[in-house]
Amino acid sequence: MMVHRRHLLSGAAALGALCLVRPGAAQDFPARPLQGTIQWGAGGSTDAVTRAVAPIVEEKLGQKLVLTNRPGGTGVIGMQYVHSQRADGYNILFGAENPMLYGVLGLSELSYDDFYPLVLLARGTPVLVARKDAPWADAKALIDHVKAHPDTVKMGATGVGGLPFVVHAMLAAEVPGFKVTQVPFDGDGPALTALEGGHVDFMAAVWGAARERIRAGRIKALAAIATERIEGLDAPPITETLPGFKKYLPWGPFFGAFVKKETPGPIVEKLEKAFVEAANDPRFKEFCANFGVVPMGVSGEEARKFMNRWRSITAWLLADVGAAKNDPAKLGIPRL
């Protein structure tokens, strides 16, 4: 740690260190503990998913993986930190989907384009939920009500670019005249709590976070934002009400592990193998089922394809509702 920082500072030496990867380096890798940076705070979804997979990764690599939360700026701080470290495979970024929107929201020049996806661990499925005494039994009733009473219904949200915001953008695109008041909270947990307390009327939340509250009847589910039924959820997929949603789905938050793009190939291969194995380990899959997320376990090109599709859908939705600071077209994000 100390040694390589010193190298970095003495300009020329740093360049040398970056270019001359000793041939033996890849075989020895990992020779010391790896450092994992979590983009989000302790107790959040990214944190939980990361801490669930980390012990399995340690097992596969035979080396410690020390995890640190570096939250802030919807993940910008953590990403910047890992990007400022050497591309030697010892610094791993654990993040969620947010960096795919840094460009359109004007938050950072960095994005996952500057990193290599070792693995996409899991993805979540959003569900549309309402307070338990709301007068709607399904998505159609909600939509009719909103159309008849524009701007009076309160939707729980998590801020611009958050999951409820994007689902709202989808609804607004598919249902002309869908006007609600979005009340943003500090995350989906606090927003769901407000929904449970009846301070907002409905919202979209990831299935894993809403599941237990639905099961206990403290909030009710209107629809799954998916093309198929979710196991354990007694609500139809949204595509039954709004077939237009098909073009966005599957959509939802995802979690993954990344290294800097410049990391030498053999090291990436080693890491990728360990992470994919860990993500497909039965213990992690069991956690996913319990946590209400869909295990993915894909890496490399396949992961890249998934992420790019996600970005195209989301960036353009944001642009269409006027929430994008930068035009996605100018950033080279194709419209699907």
Next chain:
Amino acid sequence: MTPSRPRRPGELGLTLLLIGSAFLLGREAYRISGFAGPSSPGFGPLAVVAVVLGGLAIELLRILRRRPPEREPLAVRVRRIGHEILPLPVLVAMALLVAYVTALEPLGFVSSSILFLTAAMLFLLRGPLSRRLLLAVPVATGTVAAIRLLFQELFQVLLP
């Protein structure tokens, strides 16, 4: 608080400096969303800057009502400031502190901390140099060793 109390050296300067910074913050706050509705992101910062500026303006008036400092030779004035505002130990400590924090990254935590502790203790302790050294060096090394053990080994904080 009585208006007859003479101004303290630097009092006026600090208030003016704070007012200046508040204006800068105000401009930055205005840039967020201009004068938009109460739920806009810029509303809070602008409102709070207004409170700061209002408070500082009253404070400025209070200071101006006070007796301005008497004219005195520069040497006396410097000594007075040194006594009331920035005594030598504080000044040296601040310099050491800034040097310490700047050295953290290039030198690493262990060496920079040992250096800082030794230097600060040597400066603050009284008595012959050999005795001070004999006390400062072991205490500095011991402290840093204990901190490193606790933070890095137990709590997995990777110190710089």
Next chain:
Amino acid sequence: MEKALGYFLMSWVDPYLFFLVALGTLAGIYVGAIPGLSVTMAVSILISFTYAWDTNEALALMVGIYMGGVYGGSRTAILLNIPGAPAAIATALDGYPLAKLGEAGRAIGVTTVVSFLGGFVGILALAFGAPLVAEISLMFAPRDYMLLGIMGLLLVASLSGESLLKGVIAGALGILVSMVGLDTMSAQPRLTFGSSALLGGVSYVAVMIGMFGIAEALVQLHTIGAPVVKQRVDRVVPALSTVLRHLPLTLRASAIGVWIGALPGTGGDIAALMAYDHAKKSVKNPSRPFGQGAYEGLVAPEAANNAAVGGAFIPMLTLGIPGDAVTAVIIAALFIHGLRPGPNLMVDTPHLFWFTVGNLTLANFFLLVFGLTGIRLFAKIVEVPKAILLPIVVVLSVVGAYAINNSLTDVYWAVGFGIFGYVLRVYGYQLGPVVLGVILGPIVESNFRRTMIAVRESWTGFLLELVSHPITFVLLIGILLSVLRGTPLWPRLSARLPRPF
């Protein structure tokens, strides 16, 4: 009932669980005492550490750390004026003056006992009132959180020292600091002057460490030559009469702690500040004036922050809603251990509730034991010559700031705020209001915005909201009374009114 007792006693009869709770409490005290090391962090690390453990074992350790950690923050607050955790900020206000008077030992003793009592009240509330308290806590809307935050901000009046005006300026500066960074509601950077390093905002722990630790060390250099205060270390365990004298305040502060702790958006730090404010307003004849070593100023925050532990478990165990940051991490840990935290947690895993209550109770007893041993040794820290102690305080502050997020940026902030804080102090600005502003500013602002959004930006609608809901109305009246009390109008008003209490 018999079953409940069995679950309750699980950790009392199983030697290994018993040991884990003890170990956790002891470790927690030190984690809490060291600035920058937080209970949240310790519990996060434990998630990986206890991955392969049995859930009960992991929980026993975590609960111990939590209980010990909340108390531990008071140690450094009293001895060095650096609150080990934000929940101990209010403790430093009177605890450190006590150490300067040579009563550090007694201060720690009193703190330990009232922490124990507060913790006990919290546990009782959890054990016997959980479902009801949880339902009530859900009724708090954003507007109520806003009013709670404003109530806390009123404390500026009592923290301002010589000049209320300077206190208000300092508090407002603190709020401004809290606004720096990315505004998640709008995804807009605020007050960052275009720097992406500022997007994450300024950690309030860094501000706290700078303003209390580093600035204090610099101020102390003014009196570097002064002889150290001899600490009286006889009678460190408070007499029963002392405890009884403070009992009414302890109970009132504990009630505040349970209530604030049970609210999902607030934790022990705010509970302690509000309890301190309450003590200042309700205690007519403190042992010494507040801020100069009043034992009442120690009793209230310390009872409150430990009562908040039981409080925070209330929504967590009954509804799966975290009461604060630590319970949020414990929820994540339960998920990883294959449990499903939520409203059905008590149905799916019936033992968990009473098991946790049992662990908390056990941890609370260990807190008393560990807290009361070694006080004499700790009190001696204050007797270490300043020439040695102050540099060590600075290094601890630097490491602590670094440990918050493993980042040097926080160190730079702490040092910057340390020097800035020194300048403010020298010119008669108190630093308490700054830290208060940093902590409470976001609660007031974000909830004000939420309320405004919900009424679609109409000020009339906003005022209507404030008077048309019972909880909100009570809070509003509380604030108005509190403000009125501070004005010269109050003595005349209260003379005319019949006294209700």
